[in-house]
Amino acid sequence: MNYTAPEREIMEYDVVVVGAGPAGLACALRLKQKREDLMVAVIEKGAEIGAHILSGAVIEPGPLNDLLPDWRDNPPPVCVDVTGDELWYLKKAGRTRLPTPPQQNNHGNVIVSLGALCQWLATHAENAGVDIFPGFAAADVRYREDGGVGGVIIGDMGVGIDGEPKDTYVQGIEIHAQVTVLAEGCRGHLSKRLIQKFKLDADSDPQTYGIGMKELWQLPEGRVQPGKVQHTMGWPLDKDIYGGSFIYHLDNDRLAIGFVCGLDYADPDFVPFEAFQQLKHHPMIRELLEGGEIVSSGARAITEGGYQSLPRVEMPGAVLIGDAAGTLNVPKIKGTHQAMKCGMVAADHIAEADAADGFDQCLRDSEVVAELHKVRNIRPGFQKGMWKGLVTAAIETLTGGRLKRTLTNHADHSALRRASEFEAPDRGWVERDLPPRDRLASVYFAATEHDEDQPIHLQITEPEVCTTRCGIEYGHPCTRFCPANVYEMVEETDGLRLQINASNCVHCKTCDIKDPYQVINWVTPEGASGPNYQNM
Amino acid sequence: MKILVGIKRVVDYNVRIRVKSDGSGIETDGVKMSINPFDEIALEEALRTKEAGKADEVIVFSAGDDACQQQLRTGLAMGADRAVQIQCDQPLQPLTAARAMLALAQREEAGLVILGKQAIDDDNNQTPQMLAALWGRPQATFASSVDLQDGKARVVREVDAGLETIEVNLPAVISVDLRLNEPRFVKLPEIMKAKRKPLEVIGLEELGVSVENNLAVSDYTPPPTRSKGIVVDDTGQLVSELKNRGLI
Numbered sequence: 039m040n041y042t043a044p045e046r047e048i049m050e051y052d053v054v055v056v057g058a059g060p061a062g063l064a065c066a067l068r069l070k071q072k073r074e075d076l077m078v079a080v081i082e083k084g085a086e087i088g089a090h091i092l093s094g095a096v097i098e099p100g101p102l103n104d105l106l107p108d109w110r111d112n113p114p115p116v117c118v119d120v121t122g123d124e125l126w127y128l129k130k131a132g133r134t135r136l137p138t139p140p141q142q143n144n145h146g147n148v149i150v151s152l153g154a155l156c157q158w159l160a161t162h163a164e165n166a167g168v169d170i171f172p173g174f175a176a177a178d179v180r181y182r183e184d185g186g187v188g189g190v191i192i193g194d195m196g197v198g199i200d201g202e203p204k205d206t207y208v209q210g211i212e213i214h215a216q217v218t219v220l221a222e223g224c225r226g227h228l229s230k231r232l233i234q235k236f237k238l239d240a241d242s243d244p245q246t247y248g249i250g251m252k253e254l255w256q257l258p259e260g261r262v263q264p265g266k267v268q269h270t271m272g273w274p275l276d277k278d279i280y281g282g283s284f285i286y287h288l289d290n291d292r293l294a295i296g297f298v299c300g301l302d303y304a305d306p307d308f309v310p311f312e313a314f315q316q317l318k319h320h321p322m323i324r325e326l327l328e329g330g331e332i333v334s335s336g337a338r339a340i341t342e343g344g345y346q347s348l349p350r351v352e353m354p355g356a357v358l359i360g361d362a363a364g365t366l367n368v369p370k371i372k373g374t375h376q377a378m379k380c381g382m383v384a385a386d387h388i389a390e391a392d393a394a395d396g397f398d399q400c401l402r403d404s405e406v407v408a409e410l411h412k413v414r415n416i417r418p419g420f421q422k423g424m425w426k427g428l429v430t431a432a433i434e435t436l437t438g439g440r441l442k443r444t445l446t447n448h449a450d451h452s453a454l455r456r457a458s459e460f461e462a463p464d465r466g467w468v469e470r471d472l473p474p475r476d477r478l479a480s481v482y483f484a485a486t487e488h489d490e491d492q493p494i495h496l497q498i499t500e501p502e503v504c505t506t507r508c509g510i511e512y513g514h515p516c517t518r519f520c521p522a523n524v525y526e527m528v529e530e531t532d533g534l535r536l537q538i539n540a541s542n543c544v545h546c547k548t549c550d551i552k553d554p555y556q557v558i559n560w561v562t563p564e565g566a567s568g569p570n571y572q573n574m
Numbered sequence: 575m576k577i578l579v580g581i582k583r584v585v586d587y588n589v590r591i592r593v594k595s596d597g598s599g600i601e602t603d604g605v606k607m608s609i610n611p612f613d614e615i616a617l618e619e620a621l622r623t624k625e626a627g628k629a630d631e632v633i634v635f636s637a638g639d640d641a642c643q644q645q646l647r648t649g650l651a652m653g654a655d656r657a658v659q660i661q662c663d664q665p666l667q668p669l670t671a672a673r674a675m676l677a678l679a680q681r682e683e684a685g686l687v688i689l690g691k692q693a694i695d696d697d698n699n700q701t702p703q704m705l706a707a708l709w710g711r712p713q714a715t716f717a718s719s720v721d722l723q724d725g726k727a728r729v730v731r732e733v734d735a736g737l738e739t740i741e742v743n744l745p746a747v748i749s750v751d752l753r754l755n756e757p758r759f760v761k762l763p764e765i766m767k768a769k770r771k772p773l774e775v776i777g778l779e780e781l782g783v784s785v786e787n788n789l790a791v792s793d794y795t796p797p798p799t800r801s802k803g804i805v806v807d808d809t810g811q812l813v814s815e816l817k818n819r820g821l822i
């Protein structure tokens with residue numbers, strides 16, 4: 039920029055929380071409950087609280103009972119008690135019912151819209167005195183003179199695609215704080231930067247991830263059985279891809295259907311979005327959906343590394359909580375209760391110590407990490423395929439994770455095999471007719487929006503890789519793993535060019551994770567940009 | 575001079591509208607709500623007028639239940655001085671809304687009322703005109719440029735034939751079009767300041783207005799969905815397919 043920006047305006051807080059997901063909101067509310075005198079701010083990049091939240095979600099209500107003992111008298115807007123569990127192994131046309139593993143027994147749990155729950159939780163936090171700012175992205179870290187984290191810098195608004203300020207330009211302010219709490223969720227972009235800078239992952243395995251896609255459907259009357267929880271494994275996934283689907287029956291004829299698959303898949307031609315759409319055409323699911331309509335849809339990455347991949351969660355002036363740290367319990371496919379508990383442990387620590395120091399030990403001594411330790415070998419067991427994984431899962435479950443072994447995790451981006459080395463199996467995929475037709479049609483249901491005249495928030499650090507090596511070695515997998523069709527290779531007279539349709543981005547972070555060369559860097563666009571999920 | 579600006583809470587323009595399954599209205603559960611985009615432009619114009627020293631106070635108002643306080647607070651954070659919520663538990667039809675605005679304009683002795691040309695929910699485009707008539711004051715609709723000088727407003731209007739420039743005496747009602755300005759972003763510290771700005775809640779009846787519904791909505795239906803397309807091999811097939819469907 040040619041233009042010299044004036045000094046940024048400053049706001050002072052005791053604690054600034056980045057991200058209004060379950061982790062950040064539980065932390066902020068708990069802080070105020072413990073220490074009314076603390077000034078606490080929460081920054082959220084979504085236009086509204088919950089606008090960027092996408093989850094299942096069957097949740098364990100434990101942390102809610104702690105945080106808001108009377109919550110059931112005034113529950114979040116979407117909240118249905120689980121009435122039963124089913125686990126199915128699918129083949130292309132058939133299905134077999136499997137016994138529900140103990141981790142997936144949902145007795146006593148509730149099905150919610152996590153987005154709606156966050157909005158509800160935010161109201162509680164605001165009433166307790168927390169300042170919540172939706173529509174503002176924490177774009178950068180503010181460092182103290184001693185090199186520690188001293189808050190965040192809010193992204194500027196009204197900068198053109200050329201990097202020059204427009205008429206509407208507003209400079210982002212600095213929020214200074216004693217403690218910065220990073221609650222950005224899976225693959226947070228400031229969290230990623232800080233994990234690298236402070237080498238927080240020096241003693242842990244690389245983090246591993248999955249991609250989750252979800253659609254909320256409105257179905258013809260009477261088909262939905264409120265409270266019913268269904269999961270599937272098997273078709274349409276190959277045996278060596280970890281994943282499956284969830285089908286949660288809500289009230290008012292609404293059904294949440296989603297699909298999660300591990301991002302450690304090897305096939306460069308694999309299209310996760312297509313696998314999800316295929317699944318919907320399995321006879322068992324198709325008969326549920328036919329004649330209904332989609333209310334909202336989207337995608338979000340999910341952390342799967344668990345215990346082995348948990349980085350150090352404190353650094354000078356800041357802590358990592360929830361999925362930004364990686365507290366999700368994969369065998370249970372539940373991260374919400376863990377994220378909330380983790381946020382509360384952080385709040386208790388900060389309220390007492392007035393500092394970040396000591397939080398890492400605190401978390402490792404808590405039931406959050408105990409829960410991760412118990413199931414630590416289940417997900418890595420699936421690296422050798424589904425059946426071996428199931429055997430490992432059975433052993434680990436029977437022994438309660440007490441065996442001395444700990445299996446290791448590998449970075450997902452290194453799992454992709456060269457196009458020439460991989461021959462995709464015949465997946466027997468079918469012709470589809472349920473909506474959405476394609477990824478663009480799906481993005482439409484995410485109601486995602488970005489001003490097109492702003493710097494592209496998907497930074498390619500070495501653009502020549504895309505048009506040279508990547509084409510030969512992997513055949514441009516970004517054009518396939520992105521669930522929103524953001525990346526396209528277009529033919530020009532002088533060769534191929536990578537076109538980035540940044541305004542379609544749903545902020546799932548998959549590209550930042552799976553790109554085999556790690557040249558894609560996701561940064562925050564202008565605040566309030568991105569999806570506008572409805573009851574996701 | 576005081577400027578009154580109307581702000582309506584509507585379903586955000588990015589949201590895909592869905593009709594309720596019983597056809598009784600639009601689904602708003604879990605849906606993002608925003609300030610009607612034209613009203614944001616109206617407020618921006620009022621703020622610029624005040625910043626140019628041509629007005630003393632900008633008052634935003636909205637008629638609705640307590641949910642609309644969220645939009646009023648956004649208006650305050652953009653820079654309005656105070657807010658008035660005209661409390662009512664059902665959406666007002668244009669004539670009742672215009673009567674409520676009249677009562678407020680008279681109470682505040684407003685020098686100017688700036689409104690969006692229409693709200694994107696019902697697209698009525700009637701309220702500003704009705705207000706001007708009830709008030710007995712001039713109106714300048716579809717404004718794409720506004721210039722206040724010596725108790726008059728010079729307004730460029732977007733009309734079918736192009737642009738039309740008119741001059742109206744104040745007090746007047748101006749309704750704004752899309753090209754008038756680009757509304758500002760809210761600054762984070764202003765949100766904190768807005769929490770401390772006055773927001774008055776007054777009942778519709780207290781303003782001496784009663785609800786009068788002279789329009790009845792019979793039904794809401796979504797537009798027909800597009801049927802699946804086919805790919806034709808050549809123009810010959812295209813022509814015969816169109817003929818088969820009775821389209822040519």
Ligand SMILES: Cc1cc2nc3c(=O)[nH]c(=O)nc-3n(C[C@H](O)[C@H](O)[C@H](O)COP(=O)(O)OP(=O)(O)OC[C@H]3O[C@@H](n4cnc5c(N)ncnc54)[C@H](O)[C@@H]3O)c2cc1C
Binds near residue numbers: 084177339340359
């Ligand atoms: C498809 C899917 C299904 C799932 N199903 C379940 C389930 O059934 N049960 C369950 O318990 N869990 C489930 N989970 C996991 C659960 O959703 C997560 O574990 C949980 O949401 C993590 O909470 P969090 O607060 O750490 O992060 P998030 O919920 O991701 O929240 C992070 C928030 O921070 C904001 N943010 C990020 N970066 C910035 C920034 N720089 N500036 C400002 N704001 C920022 C984001 O917009 C977001 O609102 C599922 C996840 C997925 C993807």
Ligand code: SF4
Binds near residue numbers: 496544546549
């Ligand atoms: S561009 Fe990246 S973050 Fe955005 S939707 Fe695609 S994969 Fe997700």
